[in-house]
Amino acid sequence: MAQHKFLKLAFLSRSFASRLKSPSLEHLVNLHIHRVLASSYSTASEDGRNKAFYNQIMKISCENPRNTKLLVLAGGFVTIVGGYFIYHSKERVGPVQAKRPARRETLVEHKATIGGPFSLINHKGQVGTDRDLRGHWTLIYFGYTSCPDDCPEELQKLANAVNCIQEQTGEKVTSIFITVDPKRDTPAQLQAYLSEFHPRFMGLTGSVDDIRQVAREYRVFYKRVEDEGSDYLVEHSNLVYLMDPDMEFVKFFGKEYDDKRLCLGVIEEMKKLTSTVNITAGNCFQTLKSAATQLQSTNINKEILSQQAPR
Template sequence: MASIISRNTNSLRSLCFHTLTRCRSPLPSPPLADDALQHRPPLSLLQSVSLPKGLGTLSLAIYQKCLFATSTAETVNQGGEASKKAGEASSGKEDKSGESHQSSDSGKSVRGGPVSWLSFLLLVATGAGIVLYYDKEKKRHIEEIYSASKEVKEGPGVGKGAIGGPFNLINHDGKNVTEKDFLGKWTVMYFGFTHCPDICPEELLKLAAAVDKIKQKSGIEIVPVFISVDPERDTVEQVGEYVKEFHLKLIGLTGSTDEIRNVARAYRVYYMKTAEEDSDYLVDHSIVMYLMCPDMQFVKFFGKNNDADSLADGIIKEIKSYKK
């Protein structure tokens, strides 16, 4: 009896040793997955395995655990190999997709900065177009203003009604003079005063020189006229002595305060006496020469910016182009 028990014990030990050797794994066993549970050997299969006689309930339990461990290890190994193959396949797909994505990106142009060359060229072209358009419109606007001002100056009826009119004054010889005494002659009229320190003498010298130049160049007789805007001091005698200093043909006119005011208003002349210091004062006034046609109608005015030559040439040009 003792020999039988010893033999059965040795058989059980060798069986368990062989089974445990197959179940041994270098790494800890991971948790069992659902597939491993599904492949767990059923109890009926374990019961159907023929065991050596004499093994008790304890031996059966140990044998069942060994079989379960063996089947579980194989299932886990199969699942690990499947997961490894799936990982390799997915990594291959990722590599391929990465390669394709890289190749597709290599076909596209890389944006070098916030502004591309095309945008920069479009911006430059747009700016140049705006500048050219602005210059063109500016030139057109200036030409329109020049044309409009020229039409106003040369218009037949605009200047006639605005500048000029009847007057009644006294010349430097003491005779009454009206605008009718100048009919049939080209007349240049200048407004000033005899006590003027610099402007009036300069303008009258320029007028006298222009009169002589016009006579030499075209043979046209011009009548220069000086009208005082200082009636309080510019008496007939004072005006007579004053005009002789510039030209023999220069006619000096003066009058009462009302008469001077009326003629200045008719010719749109500004004048105003400055602050008085006894009898020494100045008169601020317009510095303009008016060219009047033989009908005593206004033709053109000439400002201080003209010298004797330009004044003479301008008067000759206006006389030659004048139409009644």
């Protein structure tokens, strides 16, 4: 729409120049139209060409002084037309650019989350939820009691790491074993199985749908593999999830971490959070201290002024 209006105005400006009965002047007006149009698409320097354009104007003005006033009017008319076109071209582009989000913000906004609320049955036959775990660091592992090799190895590693963390920090990390085989892993089965590894291990089971939901929240893969007879295996992810005292996901540890590396890795994440808390608390203390100092200074000034006031 703006381009159409500009072409109409440009045509009028050319007609105006032709009526001046000066071929040189008409040429300059046309040249100025093209230059204004080009300036809306290019930001390159025009100093050299503008100087030459100015010299041409002065030459025509000196040869025929009568053209000076007409040339000024024509130049002003074309400049107004060019400004109108540039304004509306930017007006069209502006909203499109404003709607384009920064790549970094988009990536952060759509980052996948790990973890979420759940309500299952613990190894004592009681309801166990994510809210029960708040206030302590938690390590979560998904497996099943009939697992032939990976699960026993990971649970033993987890037991050693938990003891190591407590020895070095005094923190009693909560360890959770969530079954991916709820049909066979009853609360009693979980209790008997986990007691062989650590007295503080907590087992969680539930309905097939409940386990599927919590596995989806923690991005855990598992699949039942049929075998001859009544026994079957379950393929599953082999990761240990570290959750902070607010039950927010911090980091996961793969099978390549032995018990010592797992212990040190958890302690390192604990220190990061503690450092952040200390820095925040320190900033708050400094703010309160500055406010108290300022208030004390204000009170002293008021007291001095009250003593100096005439009675």
